Amino acid sequence: KVSWKGRDLGRMPSHQRAELGxxxxxxxxxxxxxxxxxxxxxxxxxxxxxxxxxxxxxxxxxxxxxxxxxxxxxxxxxxxxxxxxxxxxxxxxxxxxxxxxxxxxxxxxxxxxxxxxxxxxxxxxxxxxxxxxxxxxxxxxxxxxEHVHIIDSGKIVFSGGWDEFDANQDIQARHLAVA
Structure with missing residues (x-):
């Protein structure tokens, strides 16, 4: 289920999504x-x-x-x-x-x-x-x-702030090759 501001977006027409901003x-x-x-x-x-x-x-x-x-x-x-x-x-x-x-x-x-x-x-x-x-x-x-979420094969493998990301060399090496 995907929602925004408490409203289910799944079956919502695009013009109504636009009205939500x-x-x-x-x-x-x-x-x-x-x-x-x-x-x-x-x-x-x-x-x-x-x-x-x-x-x-x-x-x-x-x-x-x-x-x-x-x-x-x-x-x-x-x-x-x-x-x-x-x-x-x-x-x-x-x-x-x-x-x-x-x-x-x-x-x-x-x-x-x-x-x-x-x-x-x-x-x-x-x-x-x-x-x-x-x-x-x-x-x-x-x-x-301000926040980073890393998704690998459809699963969230990391979620946190940039300080947490910077401290997690394993996530960087395995998923982003930036370490």
Whole structure:
């Protein structure tokens, strides 16, 4: 059973999940390639219930400085990092209470990863939202989260804070190869 704020999400339609403030940034980003950055945000904005909107598309672009110079560029010609920032901005427009990020740093340049971490932390702070992060980069995870849960073969093999994680060399060596 998967629930959020006491509500069972299992059979809940996606529009009701959106009304609860659940926002997913999928691994494949799902950018509308034929639309500009601004148009992608306008589409997202119209799909958000008015009570959940945090900013207009123009205001949202201003909150993501790396999107400002490319606001009129088609989504399909953006780099992977630019697409990831756009996907994050699209989620931010909905004032999330739970932000789900699926492998957000995969294939991104280090400078974009750093910008992405700052943007994720800012969104979570501004919206007082919870972050559920599925990520292989320990550095990024450490920057954006307070707790770490390691799942191996469908089972939670570690759950705790970063201090506990740092002290557990066995978990690091067996599951993450970072020791």
């Amino acid at each position: 659940l926002c997913l940034v999928p691994e494949d980003r799902r950018i509308l390639g034929g639309l500009t950055v601004l148009e992608n945000l306008r589409v997202a904005y119209t799909g958000v219930p008015p009570s959940r909107r945090s900013a207009t598309p123009d205001e949202t672009i201003e909150r993501f400085p790396m999107l400002v110079p490319i606001r009129d560029r088609a989504g399909g010609v953006l780099s992977g990092g630019q697409q990831q920032l756009l996907a994050l901005a699209r989620a931010a427009i909905a004032n999330p209470s739970l932000l789900l990020l699926d492998e957000p740093t995969e294939g991104l340049a280090p400078v974009i990863v750093e910008e992405l971490a700052e943007d994720v932390m800012r969104i979570c702070e501004e919206n007082e939202c919870t972050l559920l992060l599925c990520e292989q980069s320990v550095w990024f995870s450490r920057r954006c989260t």
